Amino acid sequence: MKTIFLPGVDSAYVLERLQNAGGNEIASGKLAHPESSAALAVNVFGWFIGRPGLLPPLPGMRPSVPAERVEVEYCARFPWEHGRHPWLDAFVETDREIVGVESKRFEPYRDHKPVTLSRAYNLKVWGTNMAPFEAMRDALRSGRETFALLDATQLVKHAFGLVTEGKRTNKVPSLVYLHAEPATLGGKPIPAAAHSRHREEIARFAAAVQGAEVAFHSLSYREWLATWPAPPDERGAHARAVIDSFTP
Numbered sequence: 143m144k145t146i147f148l149p150g151v152d153s154a155y156v157l158e159r160l161q162n163a164g165g166n167e168i169a170s171g172k173l174a175h176p177e178s179s180a181a182l183a184v185n186v187f188g189w190f191i192g193r194p195g196l197l198p199p200l201p202g203m204r205p206s207v208p209a210e211r212v213e214v215e216y217c218a219r220f221p222w223e224h225g226r227h228p229w230l231d232a233f234v235e236t237d238r239e240i241v242g243v244e245s246k247r248f249e250p251y252r253d254h255k256p257v258t259l260s261r262a263y264n265l266k267v268w269g270t271n272m273a274p275f276e277a278m279r280d281a282l283r284s285g286r287e288t289f290a291l292l293d294a295t296q297l298v299k300h301a302f303g304l305v306t307e308g309k310r311t312n313k314v315p316s317l318v319y320l321h322a323e324p325a326t327l328g329g330k331p332i333p334a335a336a337h338s339r340h341r342e343e344i345a346r347f348a349a350a351v352q353g354a355e356v357a358f359h360s361l362s363y364r365e366w367l368a369t370w371p372a373p374p375d376e377r378g379a380h381a382r383a384v385i386d387s388f389t390p
Contacts, residue, residue, distance in 0.1 A: 151188040163217070183245035203239055218306065253293075281350075292343040
């Protein structure tokens with residue numbers, strides 16, 4: 143396979159995680175594609191798998207408390223055995239918190255966002271503090287809420303997986319939507335209006351699910367990377383390598 147991993151990323155471990163995940167990123171060849179979204183996420187977070195305490199804080203983490211675990215391609219299972227379960231691009235765990243990360247690169251500007259929510263999502267298993275996400279579930283199904291660029295259905299599923307994981311681990315769950323804002327797609331410019339609309343949809347979704355047990359946060363890769371320590375700190379060098387390789 144063409145080398146697509148940045149220095150310091152445990153490529154063998156990441157490839158194993160991807161192989162066991164549900165996205166078929168390796169066999170399909172998507173991981174090696176220049177516009178691969180998975181490549182961005184596994185390179186950013188894969189660097190921290192063996193050094194979780196160095197991860198710069200994400201929303202949902204207390205700033206002074208280091209992460210104890212960082213994973214890529216993490217399955218936050220629902221409270222039943224069969225069927226499909228949500229796969230998070232990254233997962234962070236501290237002594238009291240779990241943070242699931244949904245990473246986006248080109249998808250908001252490329253893919254159709256279908257609403258597929260089976261009746262299993264209506265089961266009374268999410269707890270009383272997930273009403274905002276249940277209301278969003280119902281609004282997406284009925285068409286009262288529509289999103290052109292934000293995959294709101296996927297975020298609802300992730301939130302249900304994370305609330306289950308929070309109950310399983312007795313930790314406070316958060317969902318972080320971490321997105322790139324690429325300038326071009328397939329060699330064509332992405333209009334600034336598309337980025338603005340994406341952010342507007344994120345803000346609308348965030349307002350609708352505010353107050354749920356799974357706190358929802360969003361920020362861009364550039365916003366997050368800008369908070370990382372500067373070189374000669376090794377994290378600053380990794381941030382620069384990410385920006386140079388993926389222009390997030």
